[in-house]
Amino acid sequence: MKHDRILVWFRNDLRVHDHAVLSTAIEKGLEIFPVFCFDPRMFRESKLGLSKTGEFRAKFLLEAVDNLRENLRILGADLVVLQGLPEKEVVDLAISIQANAIFFSEEVTLEEKQVEEDLEQYAWKNGIATESFWQSTLYNVQDLPFPVTQTPEVFTHFRKDCEKLSQIRKTFPTPTNIPYPELEIQKGALPDLSTFGLREMPKDKRAVLEFKGGEDEAKKRLQAYFWDNDCLKVYKETRNGLLGADYSSKFSPWLALGCISPRYIFEEVLRYEREVKKNQSTYWLVFELIWRDYFRFICKKHGSKVFKLSGIKNHVDSWSQDEQIFASWTAGKTGIPFVDANMRELNQTGFMSNRGRQIVASFLVNDLGINWTWGAAYFERMLIDYDVCSNWGNWMYVAGVGNDPRENRYFNILRQATNYDPKGRYVRHWIPELEKIEGFDIHQPFELSTKALKQLGINPGHTYPHPVVKIPVV
Numbered sequence: 301m302k303h304d305r306i307l308v309w310f311r312n313d314l315r316v317h318d319h320a321v322l323s324t325a326i327e328k329g330l331e332i333f334p335v336f337c338f339d340p341r342m343f344r345e346s347k348l349g350l351s352k353t354g355e356f357r358a359k360f361l362l363e364a365v366d367n368l369r370e371n372l373r374i375l376g377a378d379l380v381v382l383q384g385l386p387e388k389e390v391v392d393l394a395i396s397i398q399a400n401a402i403f404f405s406e407e408v409t410l411e412e413k414q415v416e417e418d419l420e421q422y423a424w425k426n427g428i429a430t431e432s433f434w435q436s437t438l439y440n441v442q443d444l445p446f447p448v449t450q451t452p453e454v455f456t457h458f459r460k461d462c463e464k465l466s467q468i469r470k471t472f473p474t475p476t477n478i479p480y481p482e483l484e485i486q487k488g489a490l491p492d493l494s495t496f497g498l499r500e501m502p503k504d505k506r507a508v509l510e511f512k513g514g515e516d517e518a519k520k521r522l523q524a525y526f527w528d529n530d531c532l533k534v535y536k537e538t539r540n541g542l543l544g545a546d547y548s549s550k551f552s553p554w555l556a557l558g559c560i561s562p563r564y565i566f567e568e569v570l571r572y573e574r575e576v577k578k579n580q581s582t583y584w585l586v587f588e589l590i591w592r593d594y595f596r597f598i599c600k601k602h603g604s605k606v607f608k609l610s611g612i613k614n615h616v617d618s619w620s621q622d623e624q625i626f627a628s629w630t631a632g633k634t635g636i637p638f639v640d641a642n643m644r645e646l647n648q649t650g651f652m653s654n655r656g657r658q659i660v661a662s663f664l665v666n667d668l669g670i671n672w673t674w675g676a677a678y679f680e681r682m683l684i685d686y687d688v689c690s691n692w693g694n695w696m697y698v699a700g701v702g703n704d705p706r707e708n709r710y711f712n713i714l715r716q717a718t719n720y721d722p723k724g725r726y727v728r729h730w731i732p733e734l735e736k737i738e739g740f741d742i743h744q745p746f747e748l749s750t751k752a753l754k755q756l757g758i759n760p761g762h763t764y765p766h767p768v769v770k771i772p773v774v
C-alpha cells in the first residue's frame with residue numbers, strides 16, 4: 301500500500317546506506333519524515349547505581365546523530381530530534397504532521413521490545429499504521445535455515461547451518477534523494493552531554509583510536525583498515541592484539557549504533573578478496589560478524605533470560621556480592637597488572653580489546669567469583685561499543701550460563717600474559733607506576749621482594765595494590 305507520509309523513526313540504525321527502513325519507506329511513501337528520539341531511560345541508573353550510558357558512548361551517539369542529520373540533509377531531507385519516551389513523542393509527532401505510518405527497525409531485547417509494543421499500540425489507537433523491519437545482522441531473520449526459536453545453542457552449528465543453507469542479502473543502495481515534506485516544524489537542537497548529567501572525558505593519548513561517531517567516520521575507518529593500511533589480509537594473526545589501531549578492525553562502536561551495516565562490510569570483504577587477496581584472515585572477519593549475528597538471534601530466542609544470573613542455562617550457582625572487591629576490579633586496582641591494565645584502558649577510553657574483555661571477565665567470574673551481571677552492567681556503562689546482545693551474550697558465555705558446550709572457560713591470567721603480552725609492553729602502557737619492572741616480571745610484581753620493588757620506586761600496598769586474590773602460576 302502506498303502511504304502519503306511516512307515517519308521514519310531511527311534507532312540503532314544511524315546511517316543512510318543499506319537501510320531497509322529508509323529505502324522501503326521511499327518506495328512505499330510519497331513523503332518521508334525522519335526522526336530520532338533521545339530516550340532518557342538510556343541514561344538512567346541501573347540497579348548497581350551505574351548509569352546505563354557513560355560519557356564515551358553518549359558522546360559517540362551525539363556525533364552519530366549529528367552526522368545522520370547532515371547526511372539526510374544532503375539527500376534533501378532533515379532529521380527531527382526529540383527527547384522523551386519514543387513510544388509517546390514519536391507518535392505525537394506523527395499525529396501532528398499527519399503521517400499515515402511509522403516505519404522503524406526491529407530490536408530483540410526486553411526493554412526495546414516493550415517500547416516497540418507501546419509505540420505500536422498508541423499509533424494504532426490514533427489510526428497510524430506501523431511497520432518494523434529486520435536489519436543489523438548479516439543474515440536476515442527470515443532467511444535463517446531454522447525458526448529463530450530453534451536457533452542452535454552451539455555457535456558452530458549455527459554458523460555452519462547459515463553458511464551452508466542461507467545467503468546474505470545484497471545491500472540496499474543509498475537513496476539519491478528523499479522526498480521531504482515542506483512543514484513548519486522545529487527540527488530540534490541536538491542535546492549535549494550535560495543534558496544527560498555527563499561531561500566530556502579528557503582525551504587519552506594512549507587510546508587505540510580516536511573514535512568519532514557517525515556513518516562517515518565508520519566508512520573512513522573501513523577505508524583505512526581494509527584499503528589504505530591493508531590490514532585485512534593479516535586480521536586472523538593480529539586480532540588478539542592489545543596495542544594500536546590496527547590489530548583488529550575497531551568497527552564495533554559503529555556497528556553497535558548502526559552507523560555501518562554488517563552487509564556493507566561483507567560486500568567490502570568480497571571486493572577485497574577479488575581485488576587484493578582472499579585468505580583465512582578475510583574469511584575470519586566475516587566469521588566474527590557471524591558471532592555478532594549469533595548473539596542477536598540467541599537473545600531473540602531466549603528473551604529476558606539473558607539478563608538473569610542463571611542465564612539461558614537456568615544454572616543456579618552461588619556468586620559473591622563483595623562490593624569492595626568489585627570496586628577494585630572496576631577501578632583497575634586488583635593488584636593483578638594484566639587485569640588492571642585492561643580495566644584502566646576501558647575507564648580511560650571506553651574501549652578494550654576482545655582478548656582483554658575475555659581476561660577481565662574470566663577474572664571477575666572465576667578468580668573472584670563475583671556476580672557476573674555486575675560485570676556486564678559495568679561494561680554496559682563504560683563501553684563505547686556497548687551492544688546489548690554482544691555484551692550480555694558474551695558475559696553469559698564467560699560465566700558458564702550461556703551457550704558453551706565446554707564447562708569452565710577459565711583463563712589463567714599469567715598464561716594469557718605469556719601468550720599475549722610476553723614482554724609486558726601492554727601493562728607498561730597502562731600502568732606507569734610499574735614501568736620500571738623489566739620484562740615479564742611486570743605481570744607479577746607480587747613475586748618480587750619488597751626490597752627489590754622499593755628499589756624501583758614501588759611501594760606495595762601504597763603505590764600499587766597487593767593482589768586481591770592469589771592467582772595460579774603459569
Ligand SMILES: Cc1cc2nc3c(=O)[nH]c(=O)nc-3n(C[C@H](O)[C@H](O)[C@H](O)COP(=O)(O)OP(=O)(O)OC[C@H]3O[C@@H](n4cnc5c(N)ncnc54)[C@H](O)[C@@H]3O)c2cc1C
Nearest residue numbers: 548549550551552588589592654657685686687690691694
Ligand atoms: C565480556 C565481553 C563483552 C563484550 N561486549 C561487547 C559489546 O558490548 N559490544 C560489542 O560489539 N562487542 C562486545 N564483545 C565482543 C568483542 O570483544 C568486540 O566486538 C570486539 O573486541 C570489538 O573490536 P573490533 O571491532 O576491533 O573487533 P574485530 O575483531 O575487528 O571483529 C569485527 C567485528 O566482529 C564482531 N565481533 C567480534 N568478536 C565478537 C564477539 N565475541 N561477540 C560478538 N561480536 C563479535 C564485532 O561486531 C566486531 O566489530 C564482548 C566480548 C566479551 C568477551
